Amino acid sequence: MLAFWWRPLMIFLGLALVSIALAIAFSTTLGCAFFSAVLFVYLLYHIYHLHKLSNWLAAPVDALLQGDGAWGDVFYRLAKLLRGQQAEQQKALADLEQMHEATRHLPDGVVILDDDNRINWLNDAAEHLLGLSQNRDAGQFVLYLMRNSRFSEWLHQEDFTRRLTIEASGARGKTVSLQLISLPREQKMLVARDITDIARVDTMRRDFVANVSHELRTPITVIVGFLEAFEDMPDADPAQLRKHIPLMRAQSDRIRRLVDDLLTLARLESEPETKDETVDMVSLAQRLAREAESLSQGKHQIELKLDNQARLIGNSQELYSALANLVSNAVRYTPANGLIRIKWGLLETGEQTFSVQDSGEGIDPQHIPRLTERFYRVDQGRSRATGGTGLGLAIVKHVLQRHQAKLRVESTVGKGSTFSAVFPTERVIPEIASTLESESESAA
């Protein structure tokens, strides 16, 4: 403070002393005139600097003010203060810009609304999910743009704890969960989260429980029906009753198969990886061909074609259950006298494949993408009649996925189908390597 004040103070004291000296030496009038004149000049000097300061304050971005003495000090301090403020302002702006960018690219849709529910700002995801546009819709009432009675009721309630699930107005087939968050200055943030996958899983879970219940109900009803009838016939002839046992047994087998398949699926889903071993695919194909013969009971011509002796790195139990399903399907969905060709070999593309070709009824193309869905059957009655649970190809899909293999289905209605399991080369031990290996094994 002293540094700031000492100069004017010293000037004032100096002026007073000189004026007094003049008054003593010459005359009081001269002393007073000198004092007034210098004071006037000094006043002009301050007025000039005040004027400069006033102009500069009106537009402080201009070049720094120059001044000397006390004014130099004032200008220097002001400039320093301004520089500090500008730096802080720039940092706050950069932070704000960063927040803005981050919010813009959030996967959730964000819409900032004012207290009248007009749109202030929205991000890219909100444009995509809710079909809004920052350029077109800023300042518009959101209720005019998102016309949905449940949405308007929910928005008017302003219950910040309740979420709303609706179809996304901007993205067909998507489901969004909406949430309102209160913001300062009477603003609100509308957050839209894409929950399509969660909703789909939820629907699948509900369908699955409904399907399992439905599949179990029929055989259980049959068995319970028989048991109730037996109860109502205390004096019935046991030989008469025994006649119904095969049907009851078939229904029990059906329940057991269903539970077994469900447990297999559950196990495949819960165990993340297969326990790998070397699978002798030639023996497996031969075993499956024998089983096809026995299932067919001589009604079909079964052919086995082995192009090579390649082996697979995989789980033999899982591969057996998956490939056995392809074979049993071929037998069950091919009328008598049909041809079934089981093949282990190379495709033209060089991929190692296990395929089952039949000359059966074939499958309409519309059904093919859905065949691996649980409980999906092309012909419900037919599948049930042949003892099918509709879970076979779902198990195939899972097993093949666990072996990084693909299921390929080619089919022509009335001509037949070919189901192929195509394995990746990393899982194949080619014939030459296997032969060399077995040679070295026998040498050892």
Ligand SMILES: Nc1ncnc2c1ncn2[C@@H]1O[C@H](COP(=O)(O)OP(=O)(O)OP(=O)(O)O)[C@@H](O)[C@H]1O
């Ligand atoms: N080779 C085939 N020819 C014609 N249709 C087939 C063939 N393989 C499968 N399908 C159709 O695909 C449906 C699904 O087959 P999937 O193996 O999953 O079930 P399923 O055979 O009915 O029962 P499961 O295999 O559980 O005993 C079958 O119901 C059938 O309609």
Ligand SMILES: [Mg+2]
């Ligand atoms: Mg099947």
